[in-house]
Amino acid sequence: MNDRVAVSIEPGEPRRVRPPRRVNDVAVNLAHGSGGRAMRDLIEDVFVSAFDNPTLAALEDQAVFALADLAARGDRLAFTTDSYVVDPLFFPGGDIGTLAVSGTVNDLAVCGATPLYLSCAVVIEEGLAVDVLRRVAASMQRIALEAGVAIVTGDTKVVERGCADKLFVNTAGIGVVRRDVSISARNARPGDVVIVNGFLGDHGAAILVARQQLALDADIKSDCCPLNGLIAAMLDVCPRIHCLRDATRGGVATVLNEFAQSSRVRIRLDETALPLREPVQGACEILGLDPLYLANEGKLVAVVPADAAQQVLTAMRAHPAGREAAVIGTVEACDEGAEEGLVVMQTTFGGQRIVDMLVGEQLPRIC
Template identity: 85%
Template sequence: MNDRAPSPIEEPGVPPRVGRVRDASVNLAHGSGGRAMRDLIEDVFVPAFDNPTLAALEDQAVFGLADLAAHGDRLAFTTDSYVVDPLFFPGGDIGTLAVSGTVNDLAVCGATPLYLSCAVVIEEGLAVDLLRRVAASMQRIAREAGVAIVTGDTKVVERGCADKLFINTAGIGVVRSGVAIAARNARAGDVVIVNGYLGDHGAAILVARQQLALEADIESDCGPLNGLIAAMLDACPRIHCLRDATRGGVATVLNEFAQSSNVTIRLREAALPLREQVQGACEILGLDPLYLANEGKLVAVVPADAAERVLAVMRAHPAGREAAAIGTVEPGDAGGLVVMQTVFGGERIVDMLVGEQLPRIC
């Protein structure tokens, strides 16, 4: 979060003081690289994220290689940016998205997520209290996932040059030994599994934008999946494919698997776990729930002989209670294909999403 070295008049080793920021909203001085920016960092972010590595306020975080190697034999590194509209929605906010999304991107390759960075681009005029709420959400999810936010950056842009707040999080994790998860690994006979209801996040954003009045509440499924994935890998280290189904939804993930592995994936429409409210909203608006974004859902392709074992451990975990097998993998050609067996007994092609159903969702 720090873009400069401490000034000579600042005593090194003095812990940051909460309450330095007296302004109700962020102004351009908070991105100037001077005292106002340091005050914002020490008042808002350092106490929220609360770890010794970040508190040093260096321009980088340093880790011992031996500590990393204790978790596995390969390093995983990812980054993502979050521009959701609105910033707060039922079940989460941009902060929960930023941490959960990066944790999940690490976990789906079999990595144990360990450290995150946080870079924020703040529009002039954003309320400081709102920024505190976002930082608190980030730390809550980081604690739940067992990761530390250890470094970052702060920028402020003029009013009208951004949409309130953008966040980038990058993450480092270590892949456990013996795990080889990749989109190209699907094999004929494998079973396709999801960990619960699909499309909740996309529908929650729809409701938060007041584009559709629904009597029943729909909340985002935003949350970290690394605990669930660790349990799945304990049950079956041979998981072939694994990915979180964010933008583009389950349909896009499955098309990526099918194309990379050159197989056909056959889904059963009757097996798809969908909330009645989500399905109803999609029918009214002409949306397909398979393309709605999720922020706490994964798609796994596992060997058939391990499917029931994996499902059992998923259903025993809070993030996988509604886990379901939704399809199978068959020999394929023509570069890979996803086919849906409909409830009426017919079939249809499930293609990759072209364009977007909903803008600015994660």
């Protein structure tokens, strides 16, 4: 958090760190970003108290790890970062804090990495209630504990009123990739099977309902959750998973187009196999939205060899994040002279249509 706790170390005595300071202000003001005592109080009260681990508690300008500990877990380092700007900050099933940790954990896990350490940087608009920050930090720590990661460093900035929309969060993460895994969007092969881990579009639909801009009365919650435990279970039974990605902005359709184009294959979907909740499907029909393009925050798309598909599906359904896992399509070779990189939907009416990559945006400020 780019500020240090004052400590006193006497010869021969253990290090003593004083109790965290407490913020007395109701709302964040510009002094909380000044680098002085007000900023230190905010960091210690809101973030250090919530995240509570020895690496962060030192409040150095960086977190330091032993390379030997990392190397013992795998042979490659994975590093990712993402920023979160969702509106509203709190929605059914989660908030900007659960999004930030889950999203970064999932971005690491889909390459076969074990997520280990996260950073947390926040841009706060002047006037935001301090209790809102406390709620967000508590959510981040809850998901971090669930995912088995530690938030070990970060940064705090405060901008003038009107220069941001309440709160922006950036999280970066590092993890170690398992030695027996090689996952890439370029690895899809004809005959492979396409699997998702459950109902599609829940997050996008939940945000739409939470904004209360439309008269929709639907009980829809975001699917926001960390997927590293599910992915570990999948890799345990099939280290040969070819492609794996979480379907966030742009939805499943965009992920599949990326796979098809990178692997120079065609992917065929079965519309009757798509797992959709009735309220999500109903909202999409009313509003003219396609659930394949709706954002998800707890859904992945996997392309696996056909001979391992049943094992992977069984492992997924045994995990809480994969109970509704389903096969939704297959990978095909492109005929000579045919266009590569297409995703084709076999419709419920017996015809077919091309599922293109998302153009423009269906919903703004989704994650």
